Amino acid sequence: MVAPRTPLAVRPLALGAGALVVVLLLLAGRYGYHRDELYFRVLGQHPDWGAVDQPPLTPLVARAETALLGDTVTALRVVPAVCASAYVLLLALLARELGGGRGAQLLAATGALGSFPLIAGHTLSTATLDLVTWLGALLLVTRALLRGERRCWLWAGVVVGLGLYAKLLVALLLLGLLAGLLLVGPRRPLRDPLLWAGALLVLAVGAPNIVYQIVHGFPERDMAASLAAHKGSTARATFVPLQLVMLGPLLVPVWVAGLLALLRRPEWRPVRAVAVAYLLVCAFLLLSGGQPYYTLGLVAYLWAAGCVVAARWRRGLVLAAVVVDAAVSAVIALPLVPLASLGSTPVPVANQVVRDSVGWPAYAQEVAAVWTSLPQAERAHAVVVTANYGEQGALARYGPELGLPRAYSGQNQLWHVARPPDSATTTVLVGFGDAGEDWLHERFGSCTVRGRLDDRVGVDSEEQDEPVRVCTGVREPWSRLWPRFAHLD
Structure with a gap:
């Protein structure tokens, strides 16, 4: 028999969630924009029902935040901080639904201090909103299955339908749960009309986003294939280790205990x-080369279940593990290390988000130096083209105050947003360090390296030491050349 719900530990949970928001906002601007945030900022200025690499919600959130709160890093991270507080509450509520008392609820809430949840709460990303969707949907599914609250199927449909606007990945959760119900039951809910009404609500609420994908030939399928081709082998090699560090290695015994308890x-x-859905999703991601962090929502659920079990363990040992893990996670996930010392620490190696959050103002200045070195007459017929959306986003953010023109990029959705005019004959080419001479010769008459990107703090990022070239003699008008710059990555 299922244990009755215990009272929710409202006051400590509210205080903890509020404190987390305050800390995240105080630290929000210490380094700088993440490359994805710069990309969202640009896409938000060109709203659509979707893009080749993501649904529309995250760019729209970026646009709303900058419009209402100012065009700053901190403003862009208000929603992530609020989402982090939602993680606290949702994890506690999951533990409560599974019969956990006050201690289990508070322990479950500390899962929001794991490294990956902290990263999602510190920077705006599609995962930021997606994790709320997964935890919210799992909470409602738990109430429907465990408590017999059938109307929760309808609310789960609404949550998942809305979640599709953040990330289509939540469909993987639905498939995993369906397969789990078919394999281990209970199967009676599959005959419940309210469950299927909830499924219809998913389609109804998410219809515009789904229609966009159909009309445009399922571009996110092509994006997923590109990611698997570029990163699939790395994803498979790091899959198991990342499962173990997602919340923190010291917390693994707790969520593994949750996995086993759910099965037994x-x-x-x-x-x-x-629990079966987690195992099936892991198998699918290993086979398909999907990213290891895609399981985060399910790992968080297993953690909440494990906290109900661990509430009976030795409290001192569990508390020590949580405190040590939270401290290590904070150093890895948050901008606590002084920027000047960052390059000499292992933090950028452990956390790619950190590597991608430094140097952007410096890069923009270095591109501006090359641009201003061009004669005025040549600048009148010149454009700036970047290798990736981070570089383009940085120039869109910092370039106007440095006298730079609009920058273009062929990566992902930016290729569709705009292309250089046919009147452009000179190109300031940013990045493309791995482009060989043949690649350059096919597109331009001549290219000369005029500078190198340097973040000035010594972090080995994707941009560090990338060339800034000046290329002349465009082989074809940009209207014909631009398709050759398109790339999904």
Whole structure:
């Protein structure tokens, strides 16, 4: 028999969630924009029902934040901080649904201090909103399966439908749960009309985004294939290690205990499909080369279940593990290390988000130096083209105050946003360090390296030491040349 719900630890949870928001906002501007945030800022200025690499919600959030709160890093990170507080509450609520008392609820809430949840709460990303969707949907599914609250199927449909606007990945959760129910039951909910009404609500609420994908030939399928081709082998090699560090290595025993308890405890039989869904999603991602962090929502659920189990363990040992893990996660995930010392620490190696959050103003200044070195007459017929959306986004953010013109990029959705005019005969080419002489010769008459990007703090990022070239003699008008710059990555 399922344990009755215990009272929610409202006051400590509210204080903890509020404190987390304050800390995240105080630290928000210490380094700089993440490359994806710069990209979202640009896409938000060109709203559409979708893009080749993502649904529309995250760019729209970026646009709303900058419009209402100012065009700053901190303003862009208000929603992530609020989402982090939502993680706290949702994890506690999941533990409560599974029969956890005050101690289990508070322990579950600390899962928001794991490295990956902290990263999602510090920077605006599609994962920021996606994690709220997964946890919210799992909470409602748990109430439907474990408590028999059938109307929760309808609310789950609404949550998932809205979540599709942040990331289509939530469909993987639905497929995993469906397969889990078919394999280990209970199967009676599959005959519940309210469950299928919830499925219809997913389609109805998410219809514009789904229609966009159909009309445009499922571009996110092509994006996923590109990611698998470029990063699939790395994703497979790092899959298991990243499962172990997602919340922190010291917390692994807790969520593994949750996984085993979900499979074995008689009172949790109605929701053991969630544990099976985790195993199935892991298998699918390993086979397809999907990113390891895609399982974060399910790992968080296993953590909440494990906290109900761990509430009976030795409190001192569990508390020590949580404190040490939270401290290490904070150093890795948040901008606590002084920027001047960052390059001499292992933090940028451990956290790619950190590597991608420094140097952008310096890069813009270095591109501006090359631009201003061009004769005035040549600048009148020149354009700036970048290798990736981070570089383009940085120039869109910092370039106007440095006298730079609009920058273009062929990466992902930016290729569709705009292309250089046919009147452009000189190109300031930013990045493309791995482009060989043949690649350059096919597109331009001549190219000369005029500078190198340097973040000035010594972090080995994707941009560090990339060339800034001046290329002349465009082989074809840009209207014909531009398709050759398109790339998904």
